[in-house]
Amino acid sequence: MTEREFLEEVGLRPTEIRLDVLKLLFDEGRPLSHGEVQERLKEGTDRVTLYRTLSSLERVGLVHRVLGIDGSWRFCAHRPDHPGCPGNHPHFLCLDCGLMVCLPDQPLPRVDVPPGYFVAGKQLVVYGRCPACEAKASKETNSSGGKDPEEEDDD
Amino acid sequence: MTEREFLEEVGLRPTEIRLDVLKLLFDEGRPLSHGEVQERLKEGTDRVTLYRTLSSLERVGLVHRVLGIDGSWRFCAHRPDHPGCPGNHPHFLCLDCGLMVCLPDQPLPRVDVPPGYFVAGKQLVVYGRCPACEAKASKETNSSGGKDPEEEDDD
DNA sequence: CGACGAGGCGCAATTCTGTTGCAATTTATG
């Protein structure tokens, strides 16, 4: 199934930017920030149009978004015809480089809320350092003098 | 143990704003946004000073922060000498009014990350509507025409 | 007591993310 067909199915006009963004997110398979998406699009793409594109795609359910603990949104798309991965899993965010990846196959836990609260959804973000940045960091620690992985804070 | 003693213990000067903020957070017992804290301080308090105060308090471990999915930070303090509540629990965020509350007694789940990833911490935010906003919303739905709780998105 | 210096504070300006308004353009459709 092509990107164009996905768009037509949900009633969105298959414009260039939508096709590009959708393909990009499908191919990437991990949540990308607005900036990361823009970098990968042809130069001169309008920021606002991209925001709106991502919102449209989200509205029709082709894309979902996760907020990293760095405060910016990541957008992610999994082919609807693909098994698994409809969302609902934790995400890992690298605090050094901003890389976010899905942690599929691990359902989000049930969370009990006090009576009277209405739950619309939930988000579990695990943060730390990705392998690349971890390697870089420990190299710096060992040789010159970089940061060390002592942080173990939560909540 | 007084707020002043907590500050001295960690080597922070017990300035007025720090004492006020700490007391405020202790008393409130739930995560407050920067704005909510400022509202509760005496008028004319400098925004930046408050940011720095919150950061200092966080740095020494007296305060921790949670990012709501509205993109702004909440700051929360639990008396160190108090049992339980050292963090490490989910939080609920009301999307209508921005209220955030701790959901203690529910530990965060263990999350497995692929080899090579370093985990510094994790955050589970459940969002929806608090009882007050829920009541308001359903009243509007029934009479005139308000929003309805159809959203059930995740990830 | 008085000077010094680190730690704090207050103000202005900036950055970063994301949103809104609006006019111009494109597209589906008859």
Added chain:
DNA sequence: CATAAATTGCAACAGAATTGCGCCTCGTCG
């Protein structure tokens, strides 16, 4: 081709948070 609705591009705006920098304050030491 005419039309209306969807989409785009640009400018301006909004809110959270940060940075730079000079001034003030408090503890310390001579």
